[in-house]
Amino acid sequence: MADTANVEIDDKLLKKRLDKALFKNRSRAFLLVLPLLLFLLVAFIGPILYFLSHGFIDKTFAALMPQTTEALSEWDAVSDPTEEMFAAVVADMVVARKNKTIGRVATRVNRDKPGTRSLFTSSARKAAKLEAPFSESLPAVKKDWNDIEVWQAMKTASRQYTLGYYAAALDMKVNADGSFERQDEKRRIHMTLLLRTMQISFLVTVFCLALGYPVAYLLATLPARTSNLLLILVLLPFWTSILVRTTAWIAMLQAQGVVNDLLVFFGMTPDDARFSLIYNKTGTLIAMTHILLPFMVLPLYSVMKGIPPSYVRAAKSLGANNWTAFWRVYAPQTIPGIGAGALLVFIVAIGYYITPALVGGQDGTMISNIIDDHMRKSLNWNLAAALGGVLMVIVMVLYYVYDRIVGIDNMKLG
Amino acid sequence: MALPAYAGWGERLWYYTFRFICFLIFLFLIAPILIVLPLSFNAEPYFSFTPGMLSGDPEAYSLRWYKDILINGMANPEAQTGWWTDVWNNAQWVRSMRNSFFIGVIATIIATTLGTIAAVGLSRAEMPYKKTIMAFLISPMIVPLVITAAGTFRAFSEFGLAYTHIGVILAHAVLGIPFVIITVTATLVGFDNSLVQASYSLGATPVRTFFKVQMPLILPGVISGALFAFVVSFDEVVVVLALGSVEQRTIPRQMFSGIREQISPTILAVATILVIISIALLATLELIRRRGERLRGLSPS
Numbered sequence: 001m002a003d004t005a006n007v008e009i010d011d012k013l014l015k016k017r018l019d020k021a022l023f024k025n026r027s028r029a030f031l032l033v034l035p036l037l038l039f040l041l042v043a044f045i046g047p048i049l050y051f052l053s054h055g056f057i058d059k060t061f062a063a064l065m066p067q068t069t070e071a072l073s074e075w076d077a078v079s080d081p082t083e084e085m086f087a088a089v090v091a092d093m094v095v096a097r098k099n100k101t102i103g104r105v106a107t108r109v110n111r112d113k114p115g116t117r118s119l120f121t122s123s124a125r126k127a128a129k130l131e132a133p134f135s136e137s138l139p140a141v142k143k144d145w146n147d148i149e150v151w152q153a154m155k156t157a158s159r160q161y162t163l164g165y166y167a168a169a170l171d172m173k174v175n176a177d178g179s180f181e182r183q184d185e186k187r188r189i190h191m192t193l194l195l196r197t198m199q200i201s202f203l204v205t206v207f208c209l210a211l212g213y214p215v216a217y218l219l220a221t222l223p224a225r226t227s228n229l230l231l232i233l234v235l236l237p238f239w240t241s242i243l244v245r246t247t248a249w250i251a252m253l254q255a256q257g258v259v260n261d262l263l264v265f266f267g268m269t270p271d272d273a274r275f276s277l278i279y280n281k282t283g284t285l286i287a288m289t290h291i292l293l294p295f296m297v298l299p300l301y302s303v304m305k306g307i308p309p310s311y312v313r314a315a316k317s318l319g320a321n322n323w324t325a326f327w328r329v330y331a332p333q334t335i336p337g338i339g340a341g342a343l344l345v346f347i348v349a350i351g352y353y354i355t356p357a358l359v360g361g362q363d364g365t366m367i368s369n370i371i372d373d374h375m376r377k378s379l380n381w382n383l384a385a386a387l388g389g390v391l392m393v394i395v396m397v398l399y400y401v402y403d404r405i406v407g408i409d410n411m412k413l414g
Numbered sequence: 415m416a417l418p419a420y421a422g423w424g425e426r427l428w429y430y431t432f433r434f435i436c437f438l439i440f441l442f443l444i445a446p447i448l449i450v451l452p453l454s455f456n457a458e459p460y461f462s463f464t465p466g467m468l469s470g471d472p473e474a475y476s477l478r479w480y481k482d483i484l485i486n487g488m489a490n491p492e493a494q495t496g497w498w499t500d501v502w503n504n505a506q507w508v509r510s511m512r513n514s515f516f517i518g519v520i521a522t523i524i525a526t527t528l529g530t531i532a533a534v535g536l537s538r539a540e541m542p543y544k545k546t547i548m549a550f551l552i553s554p555m556i557v558p559l560v561i562t563a564a565g566t567f568r569a570f571s572e573f574g575l576a577y578t579h580i581g582v583i584l585a586h587a588v589l590g591i592p593f594v595i596i597t598v599t600a601t602l603v604g605f606d607n608s609l610v611q612a613s614y615s616l617g618a619t620p621v622r623t624f625f626k627v628q629m630p631l632i633l634p635g636v637i638s639g640a641l642f643a644f645v646v647s648f649d650e651v652v653v654v655l656a657l658g659s660v661e662q663r664t665i666p667r668q669m670f671s672g673i674r675e676q677i678s679p680t681i682l683a684v685a686t687i688l689v690i691i692s693i694a695l696l697a698t699l700e701l702i703r704r705r706g707e708r709l710r711g712l713s714p715s
Contacts (some may be wrong), residue, residue, distance in 0.1 A: 025540040032535025033547060036528040036591065044554055044588045047569030048561060054568070211439050218436045232696065233440050239692040240447055241649045243669040244685040248446035250673065251453055251682065256462040258449055293443060322425065351558020353652050358673050368560040375564055375656075388561045399549075399556045408548050411596055 048392075055165050055386035060108045061157040064101045065092040069158040072151075081151050086134035089154075093120070093127040111380070112164070112173075113153035119144050165386035190370070190387065197367040200284060200356075201349035205296075207289040208345045209338065212296035216337070219297075220304035231301075238294035246358050249287040253277035253359075284364035287355045292348060296341035299406075303337030340406040347398045351391060367391055447689055454479055454682035461679065479683040483507045486680065507668060507684060514664040517579065518647040521586035525643040528587075529594030530636050534628065536595070537602035548595075555592035562589070563656035570657065577659040585653045590643025597642060601635025601706065634706030638699050645695065 062069045067088035075085060096102040106120035123141050130137045139145040156164060156174055164174045171188040172180045182188075215234065219227045237245065252258050260274040269275060277283055307330065315325040353368040360369065367387065374384035402408075417429050457476040458464050466474025485491045487506035501508055535541060536548060554562065566585045567576055575581035605628070613623040629636075651666040658667065665684065672681045 022540065025538075026542050029535045029538040029541040032538075033532045033541070036532035036551065037547065039524075039528055040550065040554070040588065040591070043566070043584045044562070045550075048557065048565035051561070051565035051568045211442065214432065214436050215439050218432075230440070233444050235696055236693065237443050237447060239645065239696050241666060241669075241685075241688050241692070243649070243651065243666045243673070244450065244688050245446060247669065247673060247681055247685050248450050250677070251449060251461045252446050254461060256460070258462065261462065290442065290446065322428075347556055351560065353558070353560050354670070358670070368558055371560050371564070375567075381564075381568070384564060388558075388564060391558055392561060395556060395558060399553070403545075403549055408545070408552050409599065411552065 052385050052389050052392065054382050054384075055169075055389045056161055056163070058108075058157075058162055058165070058382050059160050060104055061154070062160045064096055064099075064105050065089070065154075065158070068092045068154065072155045072158050075151070075155060077152055077155055081135070081148070083133055083135045085151070086138050086145075087132070090127050090130055090134045090138060093124040097124040097127065109150075109153050109157050111168075111383075112156045113149055116144070116150060116153065119150065165382045166389065168383055169386040169390050193365075193367055193370055194390070196363075197350060200281070200288070200364075200366060201346050201352075203285055204288045204292060204349045205342050205346045207285070208293050208296040209342060211289065212293055212300055212341065213334075213338075216297050216300035216304055219301050220307070221309075234294050234297050237290065238298075242291055242354055245291055246287055246355050249283065249290065250278060250359060253283055253286065278359050279361035279364075281360070281364040283359040283361070284356050284366075287359055288349060288352060291355060292345045295344050295348060299340040299344065300334065300337040303334055303340070307333045336406070340402075340410070343398060343402045343406065344411075347395060347402065350398075351395060450682050450685045450689065454679060454686045456679050456682075459678055461677065461682070479679045482678075482680045483683055483687075506663075507665070507680075510663045510665045510668040513579075513662060514648055514666075517582050517586060517662070517664060518644050521583045521590055521647045522640050522644040524583070524587035525590035525594050526636060526640040529591050529639060529643075530598050530632075533595050533598035533602060534624070534632075537599055537605070551595050552592045554588050559650075559652040563653045566653065567656040576657055577662070579662055581657045582654060582662050585657055586647040586650060587643075589650060589653070590646045593642035593646060594636075594639035597639035598632060598635045601632045605631060634702045637702050641695055641699055645692075 065088075068085070071082075071085045071088040075081070093102060096105055102121060102124040106117045109120065110117040119142050123138065123145070126141050130141070144150055152175070156162075162174070167174050167180055169190055171183045171191045173183055174180060219230055219234075222230065250257075254260070255274045255276065257278075259277060260269075263269045264271050264274065277286070311329050311333070312325050315329040316322075320328065350366075351368055352366060353372065356364055356366045357369050357372070360366070368391070371384050371387045371391070374380045374387065417426065421429070452467070453461065453463070455475040455477065456464065456467065457474050457478065464474050484501050484505050484507070487504050487509070488500050489504050490500060491497075493500060503509075532551065536544060536551075541547075562585070566581070566588075570576045570581045570584075575584070609627050609631075610623055613627045614620075618626065648664075649666055651664075651670050654662060654664050654667045655670065658664070665688070669681055669684060672678070
């Protein structure tokens, strides 16, 4: 009896010690990764989440027009504006004019109801001199104050947590009562752009596959010495600056460029009707295919190199002709490479910025470019964040798929 | 895959057609890069071949755009003394080159140090949540650059880091990390862990073991990871556009505005220099790869 008890205690002790040792090992491994994780959290993940939060949160109106915000919160968005609301607006406008923040308020409401910018700036100028009852004196300055839509727009703008920007990113608008509605057909620009981004990325992926597959096949079947030499032709573009390659394509494709010169020389087009190959969608497609082609060739090549040539030989010895042997035996084994390459190219393409910005012209720009436009030109960070959020969701879903199908740890460079 | 002696005419035809198609694709890959070289010696301010260049007239070629790299932005290009000091301090391209190297080198050091240590931890069998953490560490490569740029700009400006060298360096270090992780973990896959145990059993401390046993063996991976990280920073423009002011102008940033504003063959001259740099980098990487394979007892292929 005593013996069994002892063994039991020993067992427990041993297990405890083992757990302790394993835990120690685990934490030691984790401690090595920790500095990098913290660094990424502070310098990458945190900043991105902070930026994306702007797509949901907008405190501009609530911070600059506090009394109005409070008055509007009790309003049902249907009945006529009350005297209290008018008084609150006038009081806030007086303060906002003194602090020189009325411009920001005007811009904010203008996003929800275009054309209201001057209503705020000019009314604010006279707000200090107005006398009660404000529901009569304010509309006397600008009769637009009687328009209920202005008040509805203010109510929408006063919400600190809003889905309005995401709605705008998907070409919808939020009504004052909180319901969603599709934008008028003429104002649906973001969906058009998103679809175009998808279309360009898809086409680039298809082109890369069409061009990359034969090259990878050739590299995988040639003797090592020759294929290593030819591989340099794939790797050199990969290592060359994207800006250099984009510049090179401008030199190649412009009206007086090398390609057009050759076409004229061979009489394929008259001198006065040269093709416009750049600063449009064609230019974006050609330059992006060139830039992303190595991302397709390299995974394909590494998969094809692992396919034993004896399989095709066996198929042929069993009576298959070249066509059947290739499509029934060889090609199915390259599917992992196709998946890896295509996903990688598509993921990189969908967020592409530089090339479309430089050679895209009007119809070759992509979603990244409009995000940049909203940050730089219209200074609408909230909408930029919402569009960024949409792009981010697409990319993350693809990244997840990539991880499931290919595995992140199978990613190879060169 | 040589053509067998018994191949019929159809097979022969396809064989040569396929080779020709591949030749055209290689041409597509390499021609734009090569076309930049002769065009950068153009005597005229054009982006295309002049008739003089095509007929081989030496007058049609010149080094003026290379000279322009040095002169553009100088305070006094005609001065007799202090010409090179002027170039070093004022020429736009030279200043961006200095910025590029400064930012690139420090970002590479940060990315390589943190990345290598993390990769060593990641390659341990007992590492918990390996896949998830790996996915996090690789994500800077996947997240669209515009979002990274916007995020870092927004957050860094709260701490006064926007429009500073430190801000750009930190962002570039982040972008380089996935490449270091990928290359170093790839070298560690073939790493024989009994070497570490042998070192411990002989009484070495973990730090000593790392520097004397592990480090020399994974060094090729670390160096190629560092090269990748450097190239990423050296080629990056979107983050610099958002985070950098004139003081942080790098070569790609200068090229970007050059292409957008006043396109001149100076850009082609710079491009030529960059192509030569990338050829040098590629050659270095290949040498490292061969050395690494020799070290690990594989026959170089």
